[in-house]
Amino acid sequence: EPEVTQTPSHQVTQMGQEVILRCVPISNHLYFYWYRQILGQKVEFLVSFYNNEISEKSEIFDDQFSVERPDGSNFTLKIRSTKLEDSAMYFCASSEYPTNEKLFFGSGTQLSVL
Amino acid sequence: AQTVTQSQPEMSVQEAETVTLSCTYDTSESDYYLFWYKQPPSRQMILVIRQEAYKQQNATENRFSVNFQKAAKSFSLKISDSQLGDAAMYFCAYRSPLYGTYKYIFGTGTRLKVLA
Numbered sequence: 001e002p003e004v005t006q007t008p009s010h011q012v013t014q015m016g017q018e019v020i021l022r023c024v025p026i027s028n029h030l031y032f033y034w035y036r037q038i039l040g041q042k043v044e045f046l047v048s049f050y051n052n053e054i055s056e057k058s059e060i061f062d063d064q065f066s067v068e069r070p071d072g073s074n075f076t077l078k079i080r081s082t083k084l085e086d087s088a089m090y091f092c093a094s095s096e097y098p099t100n101e102k103l104f105f106g107s108g109t110q111l112s113v114l
Numbered sequence: 115a116q117t118v119t120q121s122q123p124e125m126s127v128q129e130a131e132t133v134t135l136s137c138t139y140d141t142s143e144s145d146y147y148l149f150w151y152k153q154p155p156s157r158q159m160i161l162v163i164r165q166e167a168y169k170q171q172n173a174t175e176n177r178f179s180v181n182f183q184k185a186a187k188s189f190s191l192k193i194s195d196s197q198l199g200d201a202a203m204y205f206c207a208y209r210s211p212l213y214g215t216y217k218y219i220f221g222t223g224t225r226l227k228v229l230a
Contacts, residue, residue: 003158004158031216033216033217035218035220040222041222042118042220042221042222042223043159043205043207043220043223044220045217045218045219048216048217050216055214055216056214056215056216056217058217089157091159098216102149102161102164103151103159103161103218105151105158105159105160106158107156107157107158108157108158
């Protein structure tokens with residue numbers, strides 16, 4: 001079965017630094033998402049992306065966050081100036097349709113902000 | 115706003131036995147979608163089963179079935195004939211059908227241990 005791939009699997013950064021998390025969604029999928037999971041807490045929605053623009057975002061997704069699909073295959077999440085509270089597992093997901101279609105998740109990037 | 119609650123942080127089941135994982139949710143919508151996702155130790159979440167709220171019949175996928183109680187806003191997952199490979203974190207999730215709504219709302223998860 002096709003998979004969503006995420007790189008890196010672990011990222012350690014200093015507070016205030018910029019990080020870019022990368023994802024390669026499934027090739028025929030049109031809808032892309034980022035979720036995050038702080039240890040022991042819920043999986044939280046960050047943003048959805050369709051047709052080269054943000055279709056929905058949560059209150060977590062403030063000006064420090066941005067997403068981009070730079071080359072038609074990659075989907076990136078950028079955090080401009082990381083905070084300690086950004087430490088979490090970040091999951092990329094994609095789907096062919098936005099309705100009740102299932103999400104395909106990547107294995108996640110564990111971001112640690114020191 | 116919709117919420118999803120999983121009150122069992124951890125459950126254990128003997129191999130070949132049956133286990134039920136609980137999920138409750140809160141919404142004012144009359145139609146919606148509910149899901150159970152499994153996150154094995156490799157951490158890639160995969161869909162186990164889904165239920166459309168307008169369907170009265172409970173969804174079933176092989177050894178996995180749900181007990182959907184719309185009035186009670188309850189959506190439990192039953193795993194029959196548990197196998198070692200069922201050990202994982204299980205997340206209950208809600209999705210609104212409203213146009214322009216894309217997010218899934220997840221619970222905190224239940225870690226299932228399967229004992230040999």
